[in-house]
Amino acid sequence: MKETTSQPTTDNQTAESTQIWPVLNPEVKADPQVEQKVKDLLAELTLEQKIAQMIQPEIRDITIEDMRKYGFGSYLNGGGSFPNGDKHATVKDWVDLAEAMYQASVDDSLDGTRIPTMWGTDAVHGHNNVIGATLFPHNIGLGAAHNPALIEQVAGATAREVMATGIDWVFAPTVAVTRDDRWGRTYEAYSEDPEILASYASAIVRGLQGTPGKDFLNEQRVISTVKHFVGDGGTEGGDDQGNNTASEQELFDIHAQGYVGGLNAGSQSVMASFNSWQGEKIHGSHYMLTQVLKERMGFDGFVVGDWNGHGQIPGCTNEDCPQAANAGLDMYMAPTPTWKPLYYNLIEQAKSGVIPMTRIDDAVTRILRVKVRAGLFDKPSPANRPLSGDTSLIGAKEHRDIARDAVRQSLVLLKNKNNILPLNPGQKVLVAGTGADNIGQQSGGWSITWQGTGNENSDFPGASSIWDGINAAVTAAGGQAELSVQGEFEQKPDVAIVVFGEQPYAEGNGDLDNLEYQRGDKSDLAMLQALKAKGIPVVSLFISGRPMWVNAELNASDAFVAVWLPGTEGQGVADVILTKADGSVNFDFHGKLSFSWPDRPDQVVNRGDTDETPLLPYGFGLRYGQDNTLGDDLNTDSGTTATVAQLVLFDRAVKAPYEVELHSGDSKQQQSANVQTFGALSVSSFDLNVQEDARLVSFDGSESAKIAFISAFPKDLRGYWEQGASLIVNYRLDQAPTAPVYLGFGCDHGVECPGLIDISEQLNQASIGEWQTLSVSLSCIGKAGSNLGQVFSPFTLKTDGKLTLAFSHIELGVDAQANTCDQ
Ligand code: BGC
Numbered sequence: 001m002k003e004t005t006s007q008p009t010t011d012n013q014t015a016e017s018t019q020i021w022p023v024l025n026p027e028v029k030a031d032p033q034v035e036q037k038v039k040d041l042l043a044e045l046t047l048e049q050k051i052a053q054m055i056q057p058e059i060r061d062i063t064i065e066d067m068r069k070y071g072f073g074s075y076l077n078g079g080g081s082f083p084n085g086d087k088h089a090t091v092k093d094w095v096d097l098a099e100a101m102y103q104a105s106v107d108d109s110l111d112g113t114r115i116p117t118m119w120g121t122d123a124v125h126g127h128n129n130v131i132g133a134t135l136f137p138h139n140i141g142l143g144a145a146h147n148p149a150l151i152e153q154v155a156g157a158t159a160r161e162v163m164a165t166g167i168d169w170v171f172a173p174t175v176a177v178t179r180d181d182r183w184g185r186t187y188e189a190y191s192e193d194p195e196i197l198a199s200y201a202s203a204i205v206r207g208l209q210g211t212p213g214k215d216f217l218n219e220q221r222v223i224s225t226v227k228h229f230v231g232d233g234g235t236e237g238g239d240d241q242g243n244n245t246a247s248e249q250e251l252f253d254i255h256a257q258g259y260v261g262g263l264n265a266g267s268q269s270v271m272a273s274f275n276s277w278q279g280e281k282i283h284g285s286h287y288m289l290t291q292v293l294k295e296r297m298g299f300d301g302f303v304v305g306d307w308n309g310h311g312q313i314p315g316c317t318n319e320d321c322p323q324a325a326n327a328g329l330d331m332y333m334a335p336t337p338t339w340k341p342l343y344y345n346l347i348e349q350a351k352s353g354v355i356p357m358t359r360i361d362d363a364v365t366r367i368l369r370v371k372v373r374a375g376l377f378d379k380p381s382p383a384n385r386p387l388s389g390d391t392s393l394i395g396a397k398e399h400r401d402i403a404r405d406a407v408r409q410s411l412v413l414l415k416n417k418n419n420i421l422p423l424n425p426g427q428k429v430l431v432a433g434t435g436a437d438n439i440g441q442q443s444g445g446w447s448i449t450w451q452g453t454g455n456e457n458s459d460f461p462g463a464s465s466i467w468d469g470i471n472a473a474v475t476a477a478g479g480q481a482e483l484s485v486q487g488e489f490e491q492k493p494d495v496a497i498v499v500f501g502e503q504p505y506a507e508g509n510g511d512l513d514n515l516e517y518q519r520g521d522k523s524d525l526a527m528l529q530a531l532k533a534k535g536i537p538v539v540s541l542f543i544s545g546r547p548m549w550v551n552a553e554l555n556a557s558d559a560f561v562a563v564w565l566p567g568t569e570g571q572g573v574a575d576v577i578l579t580k581a582d583g584s585v586n587f588d589f590h591g592k593l594s595f596s597w598p599d600r601p602d603q604v605v606n607r608g609d610t611d612e613t614p615l616l617p618y619g620f621g622l623r624y625g626q627d628n629t630l631g632d633d634l635n636t637d638s639g640t641t642a643t644v645a646q647l648v649l650f651d652r653a654v655k656a657p658y659e660v661e662l663h664s665g666d667s668k669q670q671q672s673a674n675v676q677t678f679g680a681l682s683v684s685s686f687d688l689n690v691q692e693d694a695r696l697v698s699f700d701g702s703e704s705a706k707i708a709f710i711s712a713f714p715k716d717l718r719g720y721w722e723q724g725a726s727l728i729v730n731y732r733l734d735q736a737p738t739a740p741v742y743l744g745f746g747c748d749h750g751v752e753c754p755g756l757i758d759i760s761e762q763l764n765q766a767s768i769g770e771w772q773t774l775s776v777s778l779s780c781i782g783k784a785g786s787n788l789g790q791v792f793s794p795f796t797l798k799t800d801g802k803l804t805l806a807f808s809h810i811e812l813g814v815d816a817q818a819n820t821c822d823q
């Protein structure tokens with residue numbers, strides 16, 4: 001094999017700026033015996049075996065036989081990915097898969113190696129892919145608790161539940177510092193301020209991995225990952241996977257504190273982030289991954305990529321990306337079947353010297369070092385480890401008690417007029433709102449499913465909803481509790497507790513363009529006001545993954561509690577808001593905001609800012625008996641929303657993040673060529689003003705067909721709707737339709753959903769062969785039933801008949817001529 005040493009060199013300037021980053025002093029020290037063992041292991045590996053260590057496929061895309069044949073260094077299950085694709089997989093199913101993968105990895109009959117593989121999972125608030133597991137409050141709630149000792153307990157319990165399923169490694173903690181709460185991952189961060197990270201990151205790493213020299217990576221512990229390195233919480237506009245433009249000093253001071261704490265406590269892996277820093281994708285940044293993290297800071301574990309994150313480096317695809325290894329990525333997270341071409345390409349690139357052998361050896365050394373430190377060569381196989389298969393650990397009472405305590409400590413009391421809280425449980429209590437008896441909603445994203453959607457209470461055996469806790473306490477105290485999601489009652493209650501807030505979301509889907517709660521649909525506010533109008537005092541319990549602009553809801557509430565995303569132990573809420581039967585305080589409020597609470601929907605404000613004043617500052621949180629500060633007269637004018645720029649969807653080409661999808665009958669295909677025929681549909685590019693700047697679309701009428709611009713994540717288009725925008729298409733009709741034609745918005749994965757408008761009449765009146773404009777108002781698309789807050793496809797054109805038309809420009813913008821539909 002060819003050996004090259006063409007490592008990029010550090011120039012003086014970067015050497016200087018590297019000084020911003022400290023040299024780590026990790027509690028896990030280099031051990032000569034470990035190093036010797038790693039060296040010996042490495043010396044026995046062929047190139048193919050080394051590359052296999054660097055590839056991490058996903059359980060949906062490999063078989064046990066693939067593991068036997070290739071001997072992957074690790075594998076993962078993504079959010080909402082289960083053994084046998086079964087959401088209700090049992091603990092035994094999880095252990096069986098772990099065991100089978102492990103045995104295949106140490107079976108050398110096909111690949112010639114006996115290196116144990118390891119399984120990584122997103123246990124980000126408890127072992128959240130597993131039915132019956134204890135789900136702890138999401139990090140935003142734990143941040144409000146300001147209690148590192150509690151965090152360590154949470155992490156320890158998580159580690160034990162993960163070990164019960166035979167899994168070795170978790171992709172946690174997220175040590176992001178969120179600076180713009182429109183980011184859909186805000187709740188995965190403990191705080192907007194780095195201060196908490198200093199103590200939290202080390203506490204959680206200790207809780208997961210154990211303490212070096214004591215119980216480090218013993219049979220109760222799992223390998224941890226600090227993620228996503230670095231700057232994920234500071235992207236422009238709070239865009240998921242966006243660009244962080246901070247100076248290097250700021251990047252360190254704000255976004256890197258969790259790495260200092262987490263790596264010093266001995267975290268063995270770091271996940272590279274999807275985001276860019278100053279325009280460069282971190283997955284491709286030799287400076288950040290190699291010069292800063294490894295050379296300067298001295299991190300000696302390995303860097304794992306994020307979900308095909310390498311494919312986003314300019315010049316790379318998911319299948320082909322030597323750039324990432326050369327930048328310093330040690331392990332490619334390669335879900336999707338593209339792991340295979342990636343594997344073969346990396347082998348070729350190492351052979352040809354595109355990736356130096358020294359780099360491959362360094363990557364594999366790091367991976368093996370962690371495996372040796374974790375005792376993977378000595379531990380029994382997954383099924384035979386002490387905690388494996390112990391179903392009593394999943395959702396164990398001891399773990400649920402920690403979670404319930406965490407819930408109590410995380411609640412933040414924002415308003416408490418006339419000291420209405422705590423409530424005496426001996427009263428007649430109405431409990432209302434969509435969140436009242438909804439464990440899925442109170443758990444948020446990364447709960448059984450990736451986005452946290454599609455769950456029922458029965459998917460959380462052993463859990464309690466917020467209603468369950470209130471009902472139990474009120475009943476025990478001789479009071480009366482009544483549940484009505486709609487806030488209806490027969491006998492007037494003494495008090496109403498309304499539980500409402502955000503519906504679950506995770507990455508991408510949770511991004512907003514402003515923080516107004518229930519923008520365009522104030523149904524919860526209406527309920528609060530209706531109850532107040534009947535003379536019933538109202539206590540609001542607000543479930544959310546971030547602070548939101550809720551001035552109107554605050555005005556309509558006597559008390560208002562930020563409950564964040566408490567997870568499966570909803571009864572922790574009743575513990576705090578209700579007194580003991582004798583009227584004395586049961587548990588006082590403890591939580592303090594770890595995020596500033598906004599005073600306007602478009603406010604971006606963080607602790608220490610001098611140009612913006614939040615409604616409630618970082619650190620705010622009332623205790624019982626303290627004076628209430630918020631009146632009932634907060635400003636409810638959302639202000640003139642900043643003009644939303646037009647959104648160009650097509651101009652010479654379809655604009656990112658959209659891709660063109662062709663549907664015919666029940667099948668679909670992504671457009672991949674300039675001229676493409678798919679079933680009843682054909683699309684081709686042609687020159688209008690410049691080369692290939694327009695498209696010709698023709699439907700042959702043989703079956704129902706549609707063309708759609710679609711993205712993996714939905715976009716919130718309510719701002720465009722508020723400004724009276726329309727979907728505007730510049731088109732030329734070449735052949736008039738023979739059946740109705742529909743234009744409008746579509747749903748994820750081409751699923752049929754309301755949001756299409758019949759445009760046959762306009763087309764039938766249009767002159768053939770002339771360029772013209774057609775507009776459909778978003779108010780009409782919304783009226784047709786489209787959820788404008790979550791649009792996957794902002795352009796869908798559909799017909800069952802024949803039609804030929806060309807288009808040259810498509811956008812969302814204001815067309816004063818467009819017909820609108822009254823709401
Ligand atoms: C997320 C990571 C996660 C990974 C595996 C990615 O999309 O950004 O946080 O660990 O998927 O599920």
Ligand code: BGC
Binds near residue numbers: 077079080307450
């Ligand atoms: C996976 C997640 C992952 C995401 C990335 C999903 O299918 O289950 O774990 O983060 O894709 O896009």
